[in-house]
Amino acid sequence: MENYFKGKNVEEELERNKIPIKDLPTDFLWMQVKGGSKMSNLLAHASGILEDKAASSVVWTGTGVAIPKAISCAEILKRQFSIEHQVTKLTFKKVEEYWEPKIDGLEKIIVKREIPVIHIFLSIDEIQDKNQIGYQSLKGKKFWQKGQTSTISKNQQPYKTKKPFKHKKNQVEP
Template sequence: MLAVISDNSHPIPGLTPNTLHMRVKQGSKIHNLLRIVTARFQGDRDNNRIRQVVFTGSGRGITKTITCVEILKRSVAGLHQLSKVYYKRANQDSQRETPSQVLEKRIPAIWILLSKDPLDPLEPGYQAPQRAPPESSGGLLPAGPSPKHKRLCLDGQIESHL
């Protein structure tokens, strides 16, 4: 079961004071978010440089939050990840019945911590850094269909690439 957390608390305890917090919303531009975080990870001065960033998103912003994290993990090597999924409380005025009635909604939300420093591997939601791709291939897949790939042509014929 997922926990329900109020807006003023967060599910990841013990964050360092200079942790960058990025709140991702449905209308956020991924390029802008990643530009800010990448610049802070590669900061030119020690007081501007960060070692941890927390991405948060709720409702329809969850997918964009995860997309930001996955892109950043591929561009900055050696990032440890800690993910927490929970419900956020939100109050909504009832439109149907009496106007003074307030309904409490539970909105799904996610917090994802990315850290250059090691995190507790026993913590639920921990993911170790991804291994680098082999040097021989340059990390890229070969162009074209895979060796066992079959393609259906417009005339109904099956073309095989073995």
């Protein structure tokens, strides 16, 4: 590839009406998370909208390296507002990279890739189709309830530090 330089990138654009989740309400908040987005800004905006009751549902969308950040934002908001209904879908978007030749006689190279995309729909209101793939519910449970106990099984022991090995002074080595 030393004989090529990277040209333009053509990415498939994400569109609000192409989110692959059934029966989305018309007034949902769509949060598109980028790799450089600050979580505090994203969460402050989404929290403000939900607190003002301007929307009762949010779709978090993250692409490629932004997927973990989108998941974290969704989980934080879900716990903050005790949101009971969630639908998660994974898709892909197409990207074409164009590589231009540095030397005459070489052809242009087009690299086609698919980048993963996650959509996480959180709804305070009940979702119509609970049988769709990717649906999760708290089923009336609330997050961070007082009095919850840890459930460590008999086989799962809490981490214990080991005592350091002590070498005896008068021990003769073979």
